Amino acid sequence: xxxxxxxxxxxxxxxxxxxxxxxxxxxxxxxxxxxxxxxxxxxxxxxxxxxxxxxxxxxxxxxxxxxxxxxxxxxxxxxxxxxxxxxxxxxxxxxxxxxxxxxxxxxxxxxxxxxxxxxxxxxxxxxxxxxxxxxxxxxxxxxxxxxxxxxxxxxxxxxxxxxxxxxxxxxxxxxxxxxxxxxxxxxxxxxxxxxxxxxxxxxxxxxxxxxxxxxxxxxxxxxx
Amino acid sequence: xxxxxxxxxxxxxxxxxxxxxxxxxxxxxxxxxxxxxxxxxxxxxxxxxxxxxxxxxxxxxxxxxxxxxxxxxxxxxxxxxxxxxxxxxxxxxxxxxxxxxxxxxxxxxxxxxxxxxxxxxxxxxxxxxxxxxxxxxxxxxxxxxxxxxxxxxxxxxxxxxxxxxxxxxxxxxxxxxxxxxxxx
Numbered sequence: 363x364x365x366x367x368x369x370x371x372x373x374x375x376x377x378x379x380x381x382x383x384x385x386x387x388x389x390x391x392x393x394x395x396x397x398x399x400x401x402x403x404x405x406x407x408x409x410x411x412x413x414x415x416x417x418x419x420x421x422x423x424x425x426x427x428x429x430x431x432x433x434x435x436x437x438x439x440x441x442x443x444x445x446x447x448x449x450x451x452x453x454x455x456x457x458x459x460x461x462x463x464x465x466x467x468x469x470x471x472x473x474x475x476x477x478x479x480x481x482x483x484x485x486x487x488x489x490x491x492x493x494x495x496x497x498x499x500x501x502x503x504x505x506x507x508x509x510x511x512x513x514x515x516x517x518x519x520x521x522x523x524x525x526x527x528x529x530x531x532x533x534x535x536x537x538x539x540x541x542x543x544x545x546x547x548x549x550x551x552x553x554x555x556x557x558x559x560x561x562x563x564x565x566x567x568x569x570x571x572x573x574x575x576x577x578x579x580x581x582x583x584x585x586x
Numbered sequence: 587x588x589x590x591x592x593x594x595x596x597x598x599x600x601x602x603x604x605x606x607x608x609x610x611x612x613x614x615x616x617x618x619x620x621x622x623x624x625x626x627x628x629x630x631x632x633x634x635x636x637x638x639x640x641x642x643x644x645x646x647x648x649x650x651x652x653x654x655x656x657x658x659x660x661x662x663x664x665x666x667x668x669x670x671x672x673x674x675x676x677x678x679x680x681x682x683x684x685x686x687x688x689x690x691x692x693x694x695x696x697x698x699x700x701x702x703x704x705x706x707x708x709x710x711x712x713x714x715x716x717x718x719x720x721x722x723x724x725x726x727x728x729x730x731x732x733x734x735x736x737x738x739x740x741x742x743x744x745x746x747x748x749x750x751x752x753x754x755x756x757x758x759x760x761x762x763x764x765x766x767x768x769x770x
């Protein structure tokens with residue numbers, strides 16, 4: 363979350379899709395703490411070594427996920443906005459008052475050449491074993507990305523979530539889910555409203571009551 | 587003196603090659619990683635197509651077990667290596683049959699090539715080449731070399747052309763492709 367000065371001195375908060383799991387659901391950091399940290403970024407705790415190692419691993423091997431995607435999913439078309447050409451997409455004025463504005467932002471790992479598929483690479487667990495099932499904690503980020511890119515005019519039809527380890531490459535397809543998007547938007551609105559106007563917020567809302575049925579495993583291959 | 591320099595050059599080249607894409611594992615309780623003789627020879631030929639090999643007469647021991655000896659020559663630089671004829675559990679076999687001897691000879695060939703540096707790290711039980719802890723990969727596919735050498739702005743077009751010509755396909759090494767598309 364970046365806080366940027368505006369020319370007209372209006373405050374601006376930027377909520378990044380990678381944090382929607384906490385901003386909307388308080389999963390790892392509750393929403394009260396997220397509010398405090400968004401208002402005052404210096405309160406954001408530093409990552410511990412464990413988290414740093416995981417992040418470094420992910421950054422280092424993102425290119426391996428992309429190369430596997432190129433071979434198996436690209437249909438020979440090089441994606442837009444990938445690797446060192448990634449683009450930060452914005453949904454400005456998601457919520458605002460006279461003094462403050464809140465933007466949503468997202469920086470996917472790639473966008474297919476036809477602009478219909480978001481590519482998201484995950485290199486989890488420092489190369490260890492993948493979870494057997496789809497990791498639903500990724501959904502707030504994925505649906506958040508879809509929201510932001512659709513708002514930017516891209517005809518997003520799905521996200522291809524690519525999980526890479528040195529031994530396995532697995533791709534899930536996640537299609538837009540209107541009910542979940544609406545649920546996510548309500549929670550983001552609630553958060554941004556508290557940013558703008560103060561007030562109490564549920565630190566950890568109940569789980570989404572609906573069903574996630576809009577994803578499927580596309581394939582899984584063993585990497586030799 | 588000339589040969590010493592060439593040995594060093596060969597070592598410098600082959601010991602940096604990451605062969606992880608070509609290794610396989612065997613064994614049920616203890617998984618052993620190995621490089622097949624075909625892959626080992628294939629990789630060697632990409633760097634030193636003039637390399638040759640031969641076998642010296644087998645050594646036979648009183649208990650009936652045997653050892654094969656291979657000599658690999660790379661542009662005048664020779665190294666020799668031996669290997670017992672073993673079963674699948676890596677135990678020496680007494681009175682081996684022709685298939686078991688043949689298998690040992692091919693494994694010995696790979697081991698002898700390793701003496702020049704190629705995949706030696708596998709024999710040390712390590713995951714990555716000695717000087718290669720950061721997964722430095724040499725692009726050895728000539729088509730991928732074009733992609734690696736392309737300017738950043740041209741990589742998209744070069745990739746799409748190679749894909750269209752089926753020079754990038756499901757047989758392509760993702761690790762080498764990753765190296766080729768890296769721009770910095």
